[in-house]
Amino acid sequence: MTRVKAIVPLRSFEGGADPDAFRLLDAGGALVKGAVAPLSGDAALEGYRWMLLSRALDERVVSLQRQGRIGTYSAVYGQEASVVGVSLALDPARDWIFPQYREAPALLRHGMPMSTLLLYFIGNPLGARVPDGVLLAPIQISIAAQLPHAVGMALGLKMQDRDAVVVTFVGDGASSEGDFHEALNLAGLVRAPVVFVLQNNGYAISTPRSKQTAAASFACRAEGYGMPGVRVDGNDLLAVYQVTHEAVERARTGGGPTLIESQTYRLYPHNTADDQSRYVPPEELEARRLEDPLPRLRNYLSSIGAINEASEEQLRAAVAEEITAAVSAAEASARSTPDQIFDYVYASPTPRVIRQRAEITGNAKIGVV
Amino acid sequence: MAVLTMVEAIRQALEQEMERDERVMILGEDVGRLGGVFRATDGLQARFGEDRVFDAPLAEAVIAGASVGLAMSGMVPVPEIQFLGFSHQAFHQIADQIARFRFRSQGRFPMQITIRSPFGGGVRTPEMHSDAVEAQFVQCPGLKIVMPATAHDAKGLLLEAIRDPDPVLYCEPLRGYRLVRDEVPDGDYTVPFGKARVVREGADVTLVAWSAAVQLCERVAERAAEEKISCRVLDLRTLVPLDVEALAASAEMTGRVVVVHEAPYTGGFGAEVIATIQEEAFYSLEAPVARVTAPDTPYPIAGVEEWYIPNEERVLAAVRRTVGTAA
Numbered sequence: 001m002t003r004v005k006a007i008v009p010l011r012s013f014e015g016g017a018d019p020d021a022f023r024l025l026d027a028g029g030a031l032v033k034g035a036v037a038p039l040s041g042d043a044a045l046e047g048y049r050w051m052l053l054s055r056a057l058d059e060r061v062v063s064l065q066r067q068g069r070i071g072t073y074s075a076v077y078g079q080e081a082s083v084v085g086v087s088l089a090l091d092p093a094r095d096w097i098f099p100q101y102r103e104a105p106a107l108l109r110h111g112m113p114m115s116t117l118l119l120y121f122i123g124n125p126l127g128a129r130v131p132d133g134v135l136l137a138p139i140q141i142s143i144a145a146q147l148p149h150a151v152g153m154a155l156g157l158k159m160q161d162r163d164a165v166v167v168t169f170v171g172d173g174a175s176s177e178g179d180f181h182e183a184l185n186l187a188g189l190v191r192a193p194v195v196f197v198l199q200n201n202g203y204a205i206s207t208p209r210s211k212q213t214a215a216a217s218f219a220c221r222a223e224g225y226g227m228p229g230v231r232v233d234g235n236d237l238l239a240v241y242q243v244t245h246e247a248v249e250r251a252r253t254g255g256g257p258t259l260i261e262s263q264t265y266r267l268y269p270h271n272t273a274d275d276q277s278r279y280v281p282p283e284e285l286e287a288r289r290l291e292d293p294l295p296r297l298r299n300y301l302s303s304i305g306a307i308n309e310a311s312e313e314q315l316r317a318a319v320a321e322e323i324t325a326a327v328s329a330a331e332a333s334a335r336s337t338p339d340q341i342f343d344y345v346y347a348s349p350t351p352r353v354i355r356q357r358a359e360i361t362g363n364a365k366i367g368v369v
Numbered sequence: 370m371a372v373l374t375m376v377e378a379i380r381q382a383l384e385q386e387m388e389r390d391e392r393v394m395i396l397g398e399d400v401g402r403l404g405g406v407f408r409a410t411d412g413l414q415a416r417f418g419e420d421r422v423f424d425a426p427l428a429e430a431v432i433a434g435a436s437v438g439l440a441m442s443g444m445v446p447v448p449e450i451q452f453l454g455f456s457h458q459a460f461h462q463i464a465d466q467i468a469r470f471r472f473r474s475q476g477r478f479p480m481q482i483t484i485r486s487p488f489g490g491g492v493r494t495p496e497m498h499s500d501a502v503e504a505q506f507v508q509c510p511g512l513k514i515v516m517p518a519t520a521h522d523a524k525g526l527l528l529e530a531i532r533d534p535d536p537v538l539y540c541e542p543l544r545g546y547r548l549v550r551d552e553v554p555d556g557d558y559t560v561p562f563g564k565a566r567v568v569r570e571g572a573d574v575t576l577v578a579w580s581a582a583v584q585l586c587e588r589v590a591e592r593a594a595e596e597k598i599s600c601r602v603l604d605l606r607t608l609v610p611l612d613v614e615a616l617a618a619s620a621e622m623t624g625r626v627v628v629v630h631e632a633p634y635t636g637g638f639g640a641e642v643i644a645t646i647q648e649e650a651f652y653s654l655e656a657p658v659a660r661v662t663a664p665d666t667p668y669p670i671a672g673v674e675e676w677y678i679p680n681e682e683r684v685l686a687a688v689r690r691t692v693g694t695a696a
Contacts, residue, residue: 098438129475137441138474142465148434149466155435156442159394159420166438179462182431189426344476345469345511347534350563350610353510 016202016291017263018217022243023233027291029299038242039088041306047088047237048297048307051080053319054105055294057114058268060323061121065272069331071123074102078235078267079201081293083169084109085240086197086262089248090167096157098137098150098168102199106169110136114322118330125340126333135164144174147183147196154192154257165251166194167244173204175218184259188225191256195247198259199234201266202288206279219261227257234264235293238300265291337361373553376546378520379409379485382527383447385557387417390445393531396423397432397449397485406451407487407546429459436482437466445481447531453488453540454500454668467536468511480511480536483527489581489631490678491544493671499543500668501631504638506538507608513537513562514608518583520551522606525560532559542581549584563610567619571601573692574625577616577642579605582629582679589684598692608638616642617649624655625691629679634662659687 017023024035031037039047058075065073076083079102087106090097097103097110108114111134120127120139130136137153140146150168157164174180175198187194198218202209215221222229228250232243240262247258265288269276276285301307307315338361346353373381387393394417395410401424404411414422425432429450436446450456456463463484470480490499506514515530515537517523523541530537542549568583569590576586583604590600603619605612620626626646628639639660646658661679669677 125475128473130477132477138470138478142461145434145461145466148431148462149438149441151431152435152438152440152446153442154438156439156444159444160442162442178458179430179434182426182428183434185426185428186431186435343472344474345472346513347471347479350513351613352611 016265016288017233017235018231021231021233021263022239023236024238024242025236025296025300027296029296030303031300037238038245039238041301041304043088044238044297045301045306047084047241048301049315049319050084050087050105050109051237051294051297052315053108053322054080054084056316056319057104057323060327061118062272064327070118070121072271072273073121074271075268076102076104078288078292079199079264080105081237081297082199082234082240082262082264085237086167086169086244088241089244090165092135094135094162094164095248096135096137096150096153096164096166098146098153098166099139100143100146100169100171100174101139101141102171103169107136110134112136114326115329115333118326119334122330122334124334124336125343127330144170144177144179144183146170147179148186150194151183151187151192154187154194155190158190158193163252164193165248166192167197167248168194169197169199171204172198172200172202172209172212172218173207174198175221176212184221184225184227184257187257188227191254193251194257195244195251196257196259197244197262199262199264201264203266203270203280205270205274217261219259222259225259227259229259229261231261231263234262235291235296237293237297264293267292370552370554372550373520374547375517375520375523375541375549376407376409378524378553379527379541380411380413381553382524383410384413384416386528386531387413387421389557392443392445393447394421394423394439394444395447395449396425396435398425398427398451400424400449405449409485409541410449429455430462433459433462433467433484436484437462437470437480440480440482441478445531447483447485450484450486452494452498453486453502454497456486456502463506463512463538464509468509471535472511479534481534482536483530483539484537485539485541487541487543487546489542489544490668490674491581493674494543496668496670499674501663503540503608504632504636504641507638507641511536512609515539515562515606516579516608517541517606518545518549518578518580518604520549520553522560522566524553525558526562526606528557529559529562533562540580544581545584560606562607563612564606565612565615566604566606568602568604569600571599571623573599573623574627574688575601575603575619575623576627576629576684576688577603577605577619578629579608582631585679585681585684586629589681589688592681592685593688596689596694598688598694600688611641611645613645613649616645620646620650621653624653626658627661627684627687627691628658629661629684631663631678633665634660635665637662656691656693659691661687
């Protein structure tokens with residue numbers, strides 16, 4: 001009897017990037033053999049500045065959260081190269097980002113004011129307002145729900161012959177959601193100009209990647225949707241940039257969507273309410289700290305003479321100052337009013353909502369629309 | 370003016386609005402080449418092309434979810450969920466995304482989306498195809514809910530829905546698609562939301578209904594008249610916004626009310642109607658407000674559905690009880 005051959009090999013997953021994932025920098029920050037840097041020294045330094053800013057912002061926000069000055073926050077910590085590398089490959093003047101909620105530096109680079117973003121985490125609804133002209137969808141709370149939106153936007157842009165690409169971020173856990181399947185299936189079908197960036201950071205809150213799927217990788221799922229899939233070392237800024245750049249160009253020139261699995265690691269808890277010591281073995285965390293993307297890129301920049309101790313110190317000081325100013329601006333504008341639970345719900349509020357507004361706020365006027 | 374069936378009126382509204390506004394597009398299962406399983410979009414793909422009348426893969430969540438992105442890109446999507454009973458497979462996108470996206474984005478991204486969906490029983494469709502789950506969407510702030518009962522209203526309310534910057538769930542009665550026929554103006558007109566329609570004047574009891582239950586109430590009113598019971602019939606037209614004034618006025622006029630719907634009893638929209646009446650017109654009531662609904666059981670397989678959906682006998686019995694003439 002002829003035996004049927006299994007087509008998907010199973011393998012265990014140890015965490016961190018696969019040895020054969022695409023990378024340009026080795027763990028020490030040296031270009032791997034034969035690699036050509038896709039970014040100039042200045043551009044890579046710009047990436048490093050965003051990564052420093054992201055980390056400093058995480059540290060400041062977590063500290064503010066501990067002081068009760070800010071609400072729940074999901075740190076980017078450990079994933080800076082993954083988020084910033086994607087961001088650098090986008091043109092904020094024409095490309096859209098549909099975020100999940102752990103991509104602060106990409107939102108900032110795309111044009112979201114830091115003080116507005118902080119206002120969101122402080123808990124003021126106005127913090128959710130993306131300024132006109134900034135091509136960003138709101139931060140998404142429901143996991144994977146942004147993926148169908150991203151595909152719809154890509155479809156709409158394509159129908160209107162607009163020269164734009166949509167990039168959406170999603171996590172390893174999100175890949176188990178139905179929206180992931182439905183969105184990627186439609187994107188492949190219509191060759192939508194969209195790039196799915198799946199940040200595999202090892203955990204969905206406490207659930208490890210090994211309990212999320214039996215598939216050999218997340219990227220290999222792309223084949224089932226008729227699109228290319230690629231695994232990249234998510235802690236290598238240059239590699240993430242190059243992979244995203246190629247995917248964006250493919251989408252822009254009619255080549256359709258790409259699924260990028262950016263293999264990174266979440267060095268912080270899921271959010272400020274989480275305790276990762278309950279599920280991450282300390283030795284694992286220590287091992288992953290050695291793969292921190294910041295020193296890796298810094299070593300590279302240092303090796304090409306793009307940074308030295310003095311200029312790095314200046315960068316850190318400038319970033320800290322920027323954050324301090326944004327925190328002050330956010331806290332100064334953070335006054336909330338009961339009207340905010342009614343504003344922008346309906347363009348034409350129902351009589352009941354108008355009455356409820358009057359009861360709760362004493363103000364029967366229709367909110368600014 | 371022409372006499373059209375409800376499905377013809379819906380199709381005409383879609384065609385005229387797509388002609389008038391090139392941003393309007395349809396997406397859904399079988400809407401294009403087939404023209405919809407009920408032919409509500411018949412011929413539209415041939416006329417407007419495969420982009421604007423888009424045959425989507427069989428995936429309700431992405432039909433609803435892609436509409437969010439399409440609306441953000443400047444289109445005016447009119448997605449079709451082939452049967453409302455399958456809307457649960459898109460419920461998170463409708464309730465948590467479409468309904469509150471304007472609020473979540475602080476006005477940056479309005480959701481000018483009209484979700485069309487046939488619902489309700491009586492035509493022997495298998496199980497979930499017949500579900501009447503409209504009340505589940507009433508708890509989705511940001512969404513408006515429209516339930517036309519006539520061909521005239523089907524066209525006018527659909528044009529109003531598509532032009533409304535707020536998202537709308539527009540439910541079409543399966544049973545009424547071809548059964549309901551009435552005069553429909555050829556040209557452009559809209560029927561405003563939140564204005565109930567007095568279908569029939571009457572003095573003894575008000576029958577409150579929406580969608581296919583309106584015709585049922587009209588038939589019951591005819592039979593009740595033979596028993597010298599004068600029924601006022603009120604068609605709510607839209608559940609959100611709700612015409613509170615019309616409900617209160619009817620309750621005050623007749624002092625007796627019966628609410629009829631196809632959805633199960635507990636937590637159905639009838640409960641909301643009754644709560645509203647007791648808030649607004651308690652001292653005018655001369656009898657407890659009655660409900661005639663499906664039982665609190667799942668929609669059954671077709672062979673027994675006649676016992677499930679409210680019928681003339683059950684509504685008439687409730688009318689008699691309410692006016693105090695029951696044997």
